[in-house]
Amino acid sequence: MSLRAAVANRNLLYLLSLRELRTRYKKSVLGWAWSLLNPLSQMLIFSMIFLYVFEQVPTTGEPSGLKNFPLYFLCGLLPFNFFSIGIGVSIGQVQNGAGLIKKVQFPHEHLVFSVIVAQFVTLLIEMVVLTIAMLIGGNMVLPWLPPLLLVLALLALFTTGIALVLSSCNVFFHDVNYLWGILVQLLFYATPIIYDPANIDLDVLQKIANYGPTGSFVIAVRNIMYDLRMPGTGRLIQLVVLAFGSFLIGAWVFNRLSPRFAEEM
């Protein structure tokens, strides 16, 4: 996939993304509201468990002073959901495009890109809601939105890379799809969404939570939105390396495999 071909076909990407968005909530009464209701219901459930079942004290934002579990939770859940849903939908996307791939020549990677773009639009809407909630909660997040966008863009790049690898491998081995179902559960708990890594005593687990790939993105988003401070330089470098590393590997694997798609389907 040369960058030039991708740019030349940006119209196709735009229309495919539009198709993703338009068809997602067809035939549902609440439509787009579902994309907000889902994280909100998760927030309610986990807030109950965290605050009333386990009777934990929410982490205090430094230097913001914010002490609110639902907001703490959403800062982690929203980027994680983008990652997990984006990849979950992408995995089958190439295989589902068989009808197209076998009949028309077009840049196959756009099938994956379109999912990520559509999911990113959803994430941005969710972030708008979170921003409003933060303002109500007393966190002046408006000046922090530019660095937030930067981190989210890196997250999108990172997600795209993994989606490219998994969706192309899924054409050859359908196990990838099922494997991902298990992996995503593991990742959910390995990522500091419900908990604060500072509260983990076991050193190994704390390191995983702190420096795991998804954890890194979640912590960076939380630094910006909840704590109101820039993530450390080391953290930012880690994110850049993860994002570009993942994307380059993904593009390489996808390019190697995509000429064989039509035959394999």
Next chain:
Amino acid sequence: MSTSANALEVDHVTKTFRIHREKTNSIKQLVAGKGRNRYDTFTALNDVSFEVREGEVFGVIGQNGSGKSTLLKCMAGILQPNKGRVSIHKRMSALLELGAGFHPELTGRENVFLNASILGMGRRDIAVRFDDIVEFAGLGAFIDSPVKTYSSGMYVRLAFAVAINVDPRLLIIDEILAVGDVTFQARCLEKFVEFRNDGRTIVLVTHDLASVKNMCDRAIWLRHGVITGEGDPSDLVEAYTEMMLGDRNRGADGSVRRGSGELQIDRVELFAGDNPEPVKRFRTGDDLLFRLHYHAESSVPRPIFGIEIEHLGGATVTTPCTRDIGLIPDVVRGHGVVDFAVKNVSLLPGTYDLHTSVTDFNRQHEYDMVHLALRFDVMSGRPYESSGIVTLRPEWTISES
């Protein structure tokens, strides 16, 4: 022949497929299978080379399984050849399937934009041509309804309208001119001729020999992945037809059979009047019964039985089939008969041949075709006419005014 005048070059293209004995679609199988050597190699195209000159209408003919589709997909860039290369020198559009990528939930308008951009058009180009597309498809207000509400005719019409408006200089077509109703087919043909007169290049991959003969300037004949003949379409079609006839099973009575054979017509009997014995001749005005004895080894869903009666002189008299009257059995298995009764037959004296066909519901797949299943003679009866094939049973009157 200078290179610059070529629209398309296929240069020593070889394409092989791996036929896995057991398809490894899971990692477990791959690991347990100890290596990946459990496949056979199948050569679909073997060292195929040809050139298509600019402005030419070029035909590719061949039987099913001759490599036509593979060649088409290699030209369209969907499959990558193992050896050799395909060079495209013009803006190319390949129509392998109409409406590939149509999404049922989206409206016609949304699908036009999506489909056209998949075929490689820019958004501005689509906007400019949008009205032409809707016009050509003849959809009117339906353009803003979801595609899933369209009839199949509307669906292909819209798809074809998009495809034809992509405005290619090189068009590769896979037997899709036969879509829609008769009016639409005529418009497609018109468009096709317009394309040709414009000096655009067309590659037609088909087993419709008549269209190759009528439209193409040059053709190749593929057989088992190898080019068997190249040149003038008429000569090629003739050679091809001869070979096809030779390939078929020729019965002792001169009948010729083809088809996949799940359901076969064993014999055809003809009864006339009250005679309980089968006959080979009858008179104009007799009551007839054609009885087709069939057998099916396995269950065959929704078969369509048809017959064709042809005058010895070559004129087709009638081609009725069970689909036309909506007589469609859900499933057929074992032995049975299909009766075709004609009261007061209108055929005039002469010799006629009867051919039978059994196809699937869409008339795409041939289970069994018997050419010359029965030959019979008609003798003069009532009404009598001295020449012609059928009588319209006219009532003459002559009056003075």
